[in-house]
Amino acid sequence: MTIQRVMVIGAGQMGGGIAQVCAQAGYDVLLNDIKEESYEKGLAVISKNLSRNVEKGRMSEDEKTGVLGRITKSLDLQDAKNADIVIEAAVENMEVKRSIFAKLDEIAPDHAILASNTSSLPITEIAAATNRPEKVIGMHFMNPVPVMKLVEIIRGLATDNDVYEAVETMTKKLSKVPVEVNDFPGFVANRILMPMINEAIYTVYEGVATKEAIDEVMKLGMNHPMGPLQLADFIGLDTCLYIMETLHEGFGDSKYRPCPLLRKYVKAGWLGKKTGRGFYQY
Ligand SMILES: NC(=O)c1ccc[n+]([C@@H]2O[C@H](COP(=O)([O-])OP(=O)(O)OC[C@H]3O[C@@H](n4cnc5c(N)ncnc54)[C@H](O)[C@@H]3O)[C@@H](O)[C@H]2O)c1
Incomplete structure (x- = not known):
């Protein structure tokens, strides 16, 4: 071929x-x-x-x-x-x-x-x-x-x-x-990555720490090149939400429910870097 x-x-x-x-x-x-x-x-x-x-x-x-x-x-x-x-x-x-x-x-x-x-x-x-x-x-x-x-x-x-x-x-x-x-929901990459990003969004939503603090913890503590909230902005928050919905529906497991704050940002049109505003402003 x-x-x-x-x-x-x-x-x-x-x-x-x-x-x-x-x-x-x-x-x-x-x-x-x-x-x-x-x-x-x-x-x-x-x-x-x-x-x-x-x-x-x-x-x-x-x-x-x-x-x-x-x-x-x-x-x-x-x-x-x-x-x-x-x-x-x-x-x-x-x-x-x-x-x-x-x-x-x-x-x-x-x-x-x-x-x-x-x-x-x-x-x-x-x-x-x-x-x-x-x-x-x-x-x-x-x-x-x-x-x-x-x-x-x-x-x-x-x-x-x-x-x-x-x-x-x-x-x-x-x-x-x-x-x-x-062929399983989220394949490998997003089955592991996206619940981590969603959890980071819950962490902001519940007021555990500021977005900057959460990103700093994951960069310095886990050696990630970029914090999860900044990464979500780069991926696109609409794409993140679609993926969480696919995992939630595909596995029927509540551990994959998308964070309400993620839904709110997407409804507001704050989709991340591509629209100039997400968790951060660009
Ligand atoms: N953003 C990421 O990090 C990432 C990573 C891997 C895979 N993906 C996947 O790649 C795909 C695209 O994501 P993206 O981030 O590039 O989105 P994007 O919003 O930047 O681009 C999507 C483009 O598709 C065009 N489009 C929409 N409907 C179309 C149609 N019917 N025919 C032709 N063009 C059409 C839009 O005009 C837009 O230019 C999605 O399925 C996404 O899940 C995204």
């Missing part, structure tokens, strides 16, 4: 990063978003990241031009007709993802792999929206994509071994480290 043409759905913080690393590895990339302004914003971030690489001597100006030249704008899902693999990184919402996958299934060539960068939603359920569940797989990149080495690769119930191997090979070509995971 040869992969050369990659389509990325969603030009937000994850989709933009995925498009960047794919173009850097020599793939032709179609970067799709429903909103033209989101595409432009995504491309501007990629361009800024590449300029930083040039300034630091990690890349030449010509290489930067080459990478940007391999990224093509797409505002129409019909462009999937030219893709060998589609990596979906739209919002963390099952209805949205199932609708995108059902459409992609009709448009993409028969050989195309349909991957989701979902943080926590069941790959098997996304795959069931298509007539090719054997070609559907989870490819969970970490944020920020150009920096973080890990990609959790999630097998759905029906995922073919060939598809798994093709995605594993592609992940290595992106200079990332693939780790195989089975």
